[in-house]
Amino acid sequence: MEGRLDGDVVRVGGDARQRYYDSSGYGRPTGEGVALAPVEAAHLLFRGDLDAVDGMGFRKFLSVEDRLVVRFLVYKDFRERGFYLSPVREGWIDADDLAHDDSTAADHDRSTDGPRADLVVYPQGKGPWDDEIxxxxxxxxERESIRTSSLGRCVLAVVDEESEITYLDTTRPAIDGSTTDDLPTNVAGDLLADRAILWNPPDELYEAAFYGQRLAGRGAEGGPLQLSLVETAFLLGEGTIDLGVDLAAVVERGRRVEGERFDRRLAVYTALREAGLVPKTGFKFGADFRTYADVESVDSLGHSERLVRALPADHAFAPRELSLDVRLAGGVHKRMTFALTTPTGEIDWLAVERLTP
Amino acid sequence: MEGRLDGDVVRVGGDARQRYYDSSGYGRPTGEGVALAPVEAAHLLFRGDLDAVDGMGFRKFLSVEDRLVVRFLVYKDFRERGFYLSPVREGWIDADDLAHDDSTAADHDRSTDGPRADLVVYPQGKGPWDDEIxxxxxxxxERESIRTSSLGRCVLAVVDEESEITYLDTTRPAIDGSTTDDLPTNVAGDLLADRAILWNPPDELYEAAFYGQRLAGRGAEGGPLQLSLVETAFLLGEGTIDLGVDLAAVVERGRRVEGERFDRRLAVYTALREAGLVPKTGFKFGADFRTYADVESVDSLGHSERLVRALPADHAFAPRELSLDVRLAGGVHKRMTFALTTPTGEIDWLAVERLTP
Structure with a gap:
């Protein structure tokens, strides 16, 4: 069969509706015929199920649009995995109207504004005639940059320079934990360069709430406690410690060593503590924090569940940067979570993880 | 015993030479007494082996220099691991004069200019009276930035904000492989956006030399071959392919999508191929390339050994960025390798990996 280009769709007549739409979910029915999106026509040409479009074979047709080859690669991959799928086109599919199959992403938040999607993929065994995505x-x-605000309810299909595809599921998780602490007040200590030392801290500060590290090393019983600068600022704000300097001086010191990033990290640290999680440094994982949701005591500490990176809310990701973070987090069985922080300290949480459709 | 500050050393008299230097490798002998670096004095105060310096105990003494606490943490960690070590100070230790124990770093290149070191650590069982490092x-x-030019023959001890230490061994590896290829000429294809497709490529291009990816997917026998833009530029330069455009046009396209990074990546790709390695995309690992040193055929492809990131030669690392790359590479059993590239295309190789002393 042959199709013809009509604006930005390919029309095929005859029994095309039955052959392409009814039996395999390609295109939109138009009476007997179908209208195909270019990526669908490309796939039918590639498979030999369509002979030509305006006389063009697969090779020629791939050149009609600049990005068609990239879209074709993803479309083909889903087809090979046994899915039916439709390009998102005005009047064909309105991705936000359809129900979402939650089985693949437990913590989707439906209230988030839907981002732009290029394809909707139906559950296996379903198609465009069903009502499920x-x-x-x-x-x-891989070279396009991605605004954080557009992520959270879609799967990114990143096509790398060698045309391999990495799928990243993006969600807007709820962040909550069950850690509670009952902080002492006015514990004395010294501010030394970019950390503080409490010389005679009450045990619960470390043992129950996991603030700081023992100066004598991991596993040491008692003794002086070192605090990071962000822990120091948080505990000063709570009135827990007294270093003979005020909070503003500590924040100033933080800004001197890491600029605005210190304010972002302090806002994220504070939000995590307030949500009942314990944030500790994520340095060994290249992140800002690793978090423990349910700390009862340091002795019975479990596995940290998330890696958190604090970013400005208007950050744009390079896909490679995202790939690096998500790959590392997956390798250590943690969920990569981005804290998107506005200048006023409001935080949106964004989780990203690899997905195999 | 008590010491006294004399400029930037702490002098202790009496039988201090025997107590501190002869028996434990602290300081430099000065007749009966010893001269201690502040970090050594701090450690002796911490252990209670020295009572005071000018009346100051450990807590007070830690404040005499701004960065003393960070140095103390690393010094203490090596001591606790059973090593003797000396601060590098003019006239005490000239780190470059001493032999290097190569057992811990097989591919050190002695010809590299020695970088600044803060401490020399002796092999276990040895001390400052021996002649081995x-x-x-x-x-x-963690907040200081590190110039790449200063790395390559030292171990970085990165003290993070919570005072945990990550050790990173830096070396200047030789990069060589045994892959050979006998390339065809003038294979035809199309340039499509930021990749090329060869429609009827000779089999050896993919099968023997691992250029490109089959359009039909991994494991496909024959058929069209997709090339990345960097592969395209390299093969155009070799006269292997003919896309009806010249090399300059492809490089221009590369620069349009990724700026100067494209030139760097092409220089690194070329150097790797010339050294007998096969570079493929490192996107899934957040790197520029993964490399295979000894490819005989794609069917018998082994594990890729290195992750390569192309950087400008004057790059300065944030320790967290280094930590992220090295952690990920370690997790997938590859060696993180930086290709430091000058504007004229010369490349220095820098390998960094985690080390447990």
């Missing part, structure tokens, strides 16, 4: 897929090349 | 250690806080 497995994935909203957004296609990006 | 296990590690040259450079101490950095």
């Amino acid at each position: 497995a994935y909203r897929v957004r296609i990006v090349g | 296990a590690y040259r250690v450079r101490i950095v806080g």
Whole structure:
């Protein structure tokens, strides 16, 4: 069969509706015929199920649009995995109207504004005639940058320079933990360069609430406690410690060593503590924090569940940077979580993890 | 015993030489007494082996220098691991004169200019009276930036904000592989956006030399071959392919999508191929390339050995960025390798890996 280009769709007549739409979920029915998106026509040409479009074979047709090859690669991959899927086009599919199959992403928040999607993928065994979506897929090349505000309810399909595809599921998780602490007041200590030392701290500060590290090393019983600068600022704000300097001086010192990033990290640290999590440094994982949701005591500490990176809310990701963070987090069985922080300290949480459709 | 500050050393008299230097490798002998570096005096105060310096105990003494606490933490960690070590000070230790114990770092290149070190650590069981060094250690806080030119023959001890220490061994490796290829000429194809497709490539291009990816997917037998833009530029330069455009046009396209980074990556790709390695994309690992040293055929492909990141030669690392890369590479059993590239395309190789002293 042959199709013809009509604006930005490919029309095929005859029994095309039955052959392409009814039996395999390609295109939109138009009476007997179907209208195909270019990526669908490309896939039918590639498979040999369509002979030509305006006389063009697969090779020629791939050149009609600049980004068609990238979209084709993702479309083909889902087809090979046994999914039916539709390009998102005005009047064809409105991705936000359809129910989302939550089985693949437990903590989606439906209230988030839906981001742009390029493809909707139906659950296996379902198609465009059903009313269910497995994935909203957004296609990006590895060199495009991605605004954080557009993420949270879609799967990114990143096509790398060698045309391999990495799928990243993005969600807006709820962040909560069950750690409680009953902090003492006015514990004395010294501010030394970019950390503080409490010389005679009450045990609960470290043992129950996991603030600081023992100066004598891990596992030491009692003794002086070192605090990071962000712990120092938080505990000064709570009135827990007294270093003979005020909070503003500590924040000033933080800004001197790491600029605005210190304010962001302090806002994120504070939000995590207030949500009942214990944030500790994520340095060994290249992150700002690792977090423990349910700390009862340091002796019975479990595995930290998340790696958190504090970013400005208007940050744009390079896909490679995202790939690096998510790969590392997956390798250590933690969930990569971005804290998107506005200048006024409001935080949106964004979780990203690898997905195999 | 008590010491006294004399400029930037602490002098202790009496039988201090025997107590501190002869038996435990602290300080430099000065007749009966010893001269201690502040970090050594701090450690002796911490252990209670020295009572005071000019009346100051450990707590007070830690404040005499701003960065003393960070140096103390690293010094103490090596001592607790059973090593003797000396601060590098003019006239005490010239780190570059001493032999290097190569057992811990197989591919050190002795010809590299020695970088600044803060501590020299002797092999276990040895001390300052011997003539052997296990590690040259450079101490950095997690917020300091590190120039690449200063790395390559030292161990970085990165003290993070919570005072945990990450050791990173830096070397200047030789990069060589045994892959050979016998490339065809003038294979035809199309340039499509930021990749190329060869529609009827000779099999050896992919099968023997691992250029490109089959359009039909991994494991496909024959068929069209996709090339990344950097592969495209390299093969155009070799005269292997003919896309109806010249090399300059492809490089221009590369610069449009990724700026100067494209030139760096092409220089590194070329150097790796010329050294007998096969570079493929490192996107899934957040790197520029992963490399295979000894490819005989794609069917018998082994594990890729290195992750390579192309950086400008004057790059300065944030320790957290280094920690992220090295942690990820370690997790997938590859060696993190930085290709430090000058504007004229010369490349210095720098390998960094985690070390447990």
